Amino acid sequence: xxxxxxxxxxxxxxxxxxxxxxxxxxxxxxxxxxxxxxxxxxxxxxxxxxxxxxxxxxxxxxxxxxxxxxxxxxxxxxxxxxxxxxxxxxxxxxxxxxxxxxxxxxxxxx
Amino acid sequence: xxxxxxxxxxxxxxxxxxxxxxxxxxxxxxxxxxxxxxxxxxxxxxxxxxxxxxxxxxxxxxxxxxxxxxxxxxxxxxxxxxxxxxxxxxxxxxxxxxxxxxxxxxxxxxxxxxx
Numbered sequence: 001x002x003x004x005x006x007x008x009x010x011x012x013x014x015x016x017x018x019x020x021x022x023x024x025x026x027x028x029x030x031x032x033x034x035x036x037x038x039x040x041x042x043x044x045x046x047x048x049x050x051x052x053x054x055x056x057x058x059x060x061x062x063x064x065x066x067x068x069x070x071x072x073x074x075x076x077x078x079x080x081x082x083x084x085x086x087x088x089x090x091x092x093x094x095x096x097x098x099x100x101x102x103x104x105x106x107x108x109x110x
Numbered sequence: 111x112x113x114x115x116x117x118x119x120x121x122x123x124x125x126x127x128x129x130x131x132x133x134x135x136x137x138x139x140x141x142x143x144x145x146x147x148x149x150x151x152x153x154x155x156x157x158x159x160x161x162x163x164x165x166x167x168x169x170x171x172x173x174x175x176x177x178x179x180x181x182x183x184x185x186x187x188x189x190x191x192x193x194x195x196x197x198x199x200x201x202x203x204x205x206x207x208x209x210x211x212x213x214x215x216x217x218x219x220x221x222x223x224x225x
Contacts (some may be wrong), residue, residue, distance in 0.1 A: 008150060017155070042202075042217050042218045097158075100145075101153035
């Protein structure tokens with residue numbers, strides 16, 4: 001069935017780059033997303049990539065998609081303490097459903 | 111500014127009580143969703159609705175029902191709350207008319223505790 005997997009925790013030092021990885025199973029995914037959830041808040045779309053793209057860059061964020069391996073990553077350059085949050089990988093499958101991963105908690109050490 | 115609001119941030123109920131969680135969006139979105147969020151499990155879809163009075167079961171509908179009488183409002187109902195329904199409940203909405211990415215907009219969540 002459809003599944004999205006990601007590691008649950010990542011710790012980095014302020015100023016370093018963070019790389020959060022995700023794997024998914026549905027090869028018919030059209031869009032892949034990264035959502036960010038700050039403490040006490042709902043999820044907010046951070047960035048997304050269409051399935052026919054390999055890479056997308058948006059300021060400090062770089063998304064890489066390896067469709068062959070069904071692997072998605074999010075790189076945050078110059079990570080700041082304000083980037084501490086839970087990051088959810090998600091894929092849009094056919095119809096209305098979006099499948100979310102369990103979320104990776106990013107902890108940024110000052 | 112787009113907005114999805116949920117009726118309560120925190121709720122404490124007793125086992126067996128009927129519980130209503132309300133969600134309202136002001137973006138004229140067709141699609142609305144209810145998820146529960148549990149540590150290590152991420153977001154799991156309970157129900158979604160693609161139009162007024164239309165609903166579809168998600169991955170974990172057991173013990174829940176929903177109501178969508180008006181486009182802007184989507185209610186989640188726990189007919190007889192149980193302790194294993196203690197969780198964070200997130201409502202979201204989206205519209206196929208928006209950007210092709212079908213971004214979902216989330217409410218702040220309701221943390222429900224069932225004693």
